[in-house]
Amino acid sequence: MQMQMLHIFRNTPLGRETLLQSAYFCKQNDILPVIYIPKFVKFLMYFENDVVQVDLDGSYLREPDTAEKHAREIVTEMGLEDPRFLEPKHFTASTLPDIPVNFDFMSCPRSITDLSSKIGLGYIGPRVRRIVQSARFPVLIPSSVYKPWKSLAVMFGGSANALRTLRLGIKLSRISGLPLDVFTQEGKRKKKDYEQIIQDEGLAPEMDKYVRNWRIFEKEPFKVNLYEIPHDALILIGAFGHGLVKELLFGNTMEIVQTVCPNSMLIVGPNYRGSI
């Protein structure tokens, strides 16, 4: 069955940029865009072990009369078929719809609940984080302005989640035909350790086939090395279930990457179970 991507549409210039990137992602990977035009400022997403209430900012309800027309235009002009418009079937309360979670991808701005004026580089909102942590699907966080990407860049640190991210990168590279670059920062593990992990996971043939370049940074801090990521690449990165304190004290790769890179990102949460 064709893969599907959920997109919460806002009928504003910023919403247009976001949908353009979702549509671009869908076009590259033969994904059906499923667009939800909110009629209420909040909705619930019931995941397997969590329920996330998303409280949208008021701009999501703007110009409802033209929202569907605009969304359809953006998608079809990208060369895609008509999108599916999601109408919630279930409501927890009369003004609190339940949005299904059985999608293959979801597109989310960096923050879905705050005013768009507050959205900036280096900030991913708490609701988006909870969605990433609970969802079985990866979350696409588009950059503020539509910029087609010409390659895929996987941040690979050797963990189980990084392996899932790498598998997703290989899968998307296979489907879209885009070149795939892998970036690794050496730490306690050395190059041969990473290669061994790839061998153990049986990913070596796919790496040989799909990966254009595997950059392993030995020197310089990670932040500095991020300059090597192409400006027109879609970054794929794993997110962990770190608590707030741990994030504040130690940070993690995702935090550093999303703070430094303005690229569109595809974040793979701990519950993602996709295969190549």
Place this chain on the structure above:
Amino acid sequence: MDDRLLLIFLGAVVGIFSGIAAVGLNRGLIAMSESFAGLHNYWWVFAVPGIGAALSSVFLEKFMKEGAGHGVPEVIYSVSRHGGLLRLRSAFSRLISSCVTIGSGGSAGPEAPVVISGASIGSNIARSFSLNERQRIALVGCGSAGALAAIFNAPITGLVFTIEIILGEWSALTIVPIAVASVAGAQVSRLLQGNQIAFTHLRFDVDITTTLAAVGLAVITAAVSIALTLALRHSHRVSGKIMLPLWLRAFTGGCLVGLIGLMLPEVLGEGYHTIQKMVEGTFTQGLGLVLLLVAAKIIATSFTLGWGGSGGIFAPCLVIGSFTGLMYHRLVDFLWPGLSWVNEGCFALLGMAGLVSGILQAPLTGMFLIIEITGGYETILPLILVSALSTTMCHAWEPASFYFKDLMERGHYLRPRTDAKVLADMSIDELVEKDCMTVSENMLLGDFIKVVQQSHRNYFPVVDKETGELKGMIHLDDIRPYLFDPLLYETVFLEQIMQTDIETVDIHEELSDVLDKMDVRGLFSMPVVANKRFVGMISKATLLDRYRHELIVQTQH
């Protein structure tokens, strides 16, 4: 640790926290009521319930981003459709909002808010321990039972309410931890507030006259229950049509309650003090005034809950029920002046049971609640009669109780082991048969016959090779007329013989709708499409096979 022992242990923990939440609300209400006690002499006091309702509404809508209402249907919905997942904010949001509404004089009760609070505590504890769905539902029940047990100091009522209303099933897995949680909640309440019974226990000499008279009371309480239900719904509908912000609607409703309260202060707040006087037989107002109070309390409750205030229906039911019982007793006394029978306080109790049972359509909850909050067993015979008859009559008029009405209207009333629940727990996605051989419109009949030879199916979807769009279907019967004429093999294309007027199923449809379609059209299998693209076939045989499997899973615990 063994799963059952873990659940019992966690049930006790949930019961303790729910009990603390309930005691917290109770203390908050006492504090608010003491704060407002000195305001009765001011002319503007009528606006206090309005301000309380408005604040409560703003708090829920703007700060907590939750809707108004008491929350019990939300708990039932969550249990039946989402494995008991509840938001953490529900653990305290309605406690605060209902405290403000009721404490300022709104006509509502604290019981439903503590139920959603306890349920949310249970759900979130289950989440942090990554428990499975059935265990999480059990802990939601534990929270509800512990909270209700604590607020009424009534452990059996907590248990019975949870089983009867929230979960809708008795099972070994759930009943033990819920019982433990009930005990824990009630024990917390006793430790922090003392072992108080809500209403002083009085001895009543219940004889055959009382028991027979209870039948008449059941009819009256059923009628009043129906009136209250109608008033609440009508009030909700009317307020929904008024184009005012929610807080302003809540303010208006609260002020109207305040105005009623200026003349009849008994309608304000949860009203337990008034009930106490009725049970003790010290409520001296005449029959006419009691009748007026029944109507006034119904109207005040409708304005409070229907216009955006926060709180539950339990306490108003008890107050209206006791007024109704008193009214009935005095009416009988008026008609048969020389009748020697039980004290009117007994009928106040019976009236409460009748109203609770009628509104909630939960006779056991009504019975046990009255027994526990009065600490007496003497009234058990008429109590059972009133509860059972009131429930039956209300059910005959409206099969859905107050808590279930909205859920049933939205198709969300999914009780365990029912057809709707089994179907809701399955999805088309998992039933689609994808081993179908698809053919294209421009395939020649001769080529198609070769395909038929390799397939074991009778149906062949015709799809557009490029887009995957479903164009039609071919059944083996459709080619029978052409089979014995080999000349046609090279001249007939499938698009000439395929059926194009076919009924399809969207992959996102509900299974109950799919079964309805199959039944109405007498079909045994249908093509499934996603965005017009063919995905596979769904057959009644596979569906019923999985249905049976799912039913076994649901009933084995």
